[in-house]
Amino acid sequence: MSDFLYVDLTGGTAAREQLPPDLEHLGGHGLTSNIVCAEVPAQADPLGPDNVLVYAAGVFAGTSVPNGGRLSVGGKSPLTGGIKEANSGGSAARTLADLGLRALKVTGRADELSVLMVKADGARIVPAPELAGLGSFDTADRLWKQYGDNVSLICIGPAGELGARASAVLVTTTDHYMRAAARGGLGAVMGSKNLKAIVLDGAGGPGIQVADKAALKEASKALATGILSHPAMAALEALGSAFLVGVTQSMGCLATKNFSAGTWDKFQEISGEHMAELISSRPGGATKHSCMKGCIINCSQVYTDASGEVVTSGVEFETIGLMGSNCHVDDLDTIARLDHLCDDLGLDTMDIGAAMGVAMESGLLEWGDGQAAFDMLAKLTSGDADARMLADGCAITGARLGVARVPAVKGQSFAAYDPRVLKGTGTTYITSPQGADHTAGNALPSPANPDYDPSSAQGQAQISEFLQCYFAAIDSLGMCLFATLPALDMPELQGEFVKAAAAVTGQDLPDDYLIRLGDQVVRCERDFNRRAGFTELDDRPPAFVVEEALPPSGNRYDVAEADLDAMFSA
Numbered sequence: 114m115s116d117f118l119y120v121d122l123t124g125g126t127a128a129r130e131q132l133p134p135d136l137e138h139l140g141g142h143g144l145t146s147n148i149v150c151a152e153v154p155a156q157a158d159p160l161g162p163d164n165v166l167v168y169a170a171g172v173f174a175g176t177s178v179p180n181g182g183r184l185s186v187g188g189k190s191p192l193t194g195g196i197k198e199a200n201s202g203g204s205a206a207r208t209l210a211d212l213g214l215r216a217l218k219v220t221g222r223a224d225e226l227s228v229l230m231v232k233a234d235g236a237r238i239v240p241a242p243e244l245a246g247l248g249s250f251d252t253a254d255r256l257w258k259q260y261g262d263n264v265s266l267i268c269i270g271p272a273g274e275l276g277a278r279a280s281a282v283l284v285t286t287t288d289h290y291m292r293a294a295a296r297g298g299l300g301a302v303m304g305s306k307n308l309k310a311i312v313l314d315g316a317g318g319p320g321i322q323v324a325d326k327a328a329l330k331e332a333s334k335a336l337a338t339g340i341l342s343h344p345a346m347a348a349l350e351a352l353g354s355a356f357l358v359g360v361t362q363s364m365g366c367l368a369t370k371n372f373s374a375g376t377w378d379k380f381q382e383i384s385g386e387h388m389a390e391l392i393s394s395r396p397g398g399a400t401k402h403s404c405m406k407g408c409i410i411n412c413s414q415v416y417t418d419a420s421g422e423v424v425t426s427g428v429e430f431e432t433i434g435l436m437g438s439n440c441h442v443d444d445l446d447t448i449a450r451l452d453h454l455c456d457d458l459g460l461d462t463m464d465i466g467a468a469m470g471v472a473m474e475s476g477l478l479e480w481g482d483g484q485a486a487f488d489m490l491a492k493l494t495s496g497d498a499d500a501r502m503l504a505d506g507c508a509i510t511g512a513r514l515g516v517a518r519v520p521a522v523k524g525q526s527f528a529a530y531d532p533r534v535l536k537g538t539g540t541t542y543i544t545s546p547q548g549a550d551h552t553a554g555n556a557l558p559s560p561a562n563p564d565y566d567p568s569s570a571q572g573q574a575q576i577s578e579f580l581q582c583y584f585a586a587i588d589s590l591g592m593c594l595f596a597t598l599p600a601l602d603m604p605e606l607q608g609e610f611v612k613a614a615a616a617v618t619g620q621d622l623p624d625d626y627l628i629r630l631g632d633q634v635v636r637c638e639r640d641f642n643r644r645a646g647f648t649e650l651d652d653r654p655p656a657f658v659v660e661e662a663l664p665p666s667g668n669r670y671d672v673a674e675a676d677l678d679a680m681f682s683a
């Protein structure tokens with residue numbers, strides 16, 4: 114059994130309770146959305162006192178399941194106006210498990226900027242006005258100095274304090290780097306509650322109980338073997354997710370020049386191969402790095418500059434695509450520094466990269482001038498209006514600058530895949546209750562499924578619906594998405610996930626548990642959004658992807674509206 118910690122910031126109280134039996138099988142995304150759907154008034158102001166923030170470990174946190182330690186953060190999004198779940202690596206989910214906790218639910222608003230300290234013998238809310246305006250790295254350094262190097266931290270930067278709508282929630286790793294639950298502006302929700310950070314000290318905690326340790330060991334072993342047998346895992350380990358730069362370029366769907374093209378002649382400058390060469394040629398870096406304990410893929414990196422100084426860890430494909438090819442920035446060092454700046458300010462690199470592309474399209478910034486974008490964004494804390502516009506994300510930037518081509522759905526930016534070639538992914542962008550979010554259901558082609566044509570208009574709604582359910586379930590288990598891609602090609606591994614979940618919870622779970630769970634989660638989110646005022650018209654692509662043919666393929670997004678409207682209707 115696991116517990117819940119209910120924290121009322123207004124009253125200054127924290128109470129620990131056993132997870133209700135009907136929620137015991139839920140973790141991560143499933144748990145955050147279940148609580149948000151039930152407890153947040155759908156019409157609530159996302160930055161008002163009625164919004165609730167939930168931090169939930171997945172069902173596999175603290176167990177032997179490989180790559181099973183991600184943390185989900187959920188609430189109503191100030192970026193989309195709908196329900197939101199964003200998840201992150203780092204050590205927080207595992208520390209929650211050490212404490213015997215599945216989740217924290219935070220309500221109300223503290224009188225002054227505060228830190229929530231959670232230990233085995235209780236929790237308390239500590240005023241921390243001295244942290245006001247600090248970047249996430251300085252915040253973390255001060256908290257490690259105060260509470261010890263081994264605590265796990267969840268924090269925001271100044272962007273969250275300022276209520277910027279593309280604000281991220283940062284989560285630290287055991288080796289003191291930052292990861293981010295970046296999407297949807299949940300950092301601003303944390304800021305609206307005057308909550309600068311959560312300190313988790315797992316020392317002396319009871320840990321989690323596993324109902325059937327032998328069955329869990331067997332399933333974990335099968336999963337590790339199966340995951341590592343997939344060819345994409347070797348590419349991820351060698352080149353990080355940046356290996357997708359070359360893949361998307363070859364498919365003609367690499368986000369380029371504010372989504373006006375699908376290829377870029379300078380793509381090699383920002384490729385995973387070039388990044389690995391650069392890191393290897395410099396002191397102090399690492400081409401392989403794990404963002405959380407139990408990872409068997411190591412897709413992250415430690416990116417250093419020429420002198421061996423760490424710039425960031427790590428640089429993801431989505432950041433490279435949206436800040437690189439999408440803005441014609443051909444210098445990985447500049448992209449890495451932008452990544453660090455976003456982590457320090459507490460911003461989503463994806464929405465910021467898309468906002469930079471829109472600002473370049475408008476003429477406010479020059480194409481390719483990543484340094485000017487860096488300088489503009491760095492002025493956020495001094496109240497600069499252009500910096501604030503970028504920090505509010507791509508959709509708001511597009512509206513303020515009067516740009517027609519704005520790559521966003523429900524207020525949230527696309528990822529770095531163009532939806533006119535990857536139409537299943539595009540269908541997820543358009544119909545996911547999360548807004549445009551590739552992690553909600555990315556439909557990539559695979560050698561194991563040679564009949565799938567990602568650029569056909571046919572069948573994409575069904576594929577997206579399946580993937581939205583699959584990934585909502587995977588996020589509920591706390592699995593890293595990369596480690597679950599092999600199970601799409603090897604369905605027997607999906608059975609091992611179900612066996613592992615049954616072994617942890619002691620519940621008898623059906624073979625189709627993942628899809629049933631994900632279906633329940635997504636339907637509950639769609640219902641929340643309907644109650645919040647969303648209609649079928651919000652499940653529509655931006656006009657430019659329908660009207661503008663994408664070079665070089667000439668593709669347009671042409672999945673029928675009737676197909677979109679039929680999703681989740683059965």
Ligand code: SF4
Nearest residue numbers: 404408410412413593
């Ligand atoms: S595969 Fe990458 S993102 Fe996933 S847990 Fe490992 S390092 Fe983190």
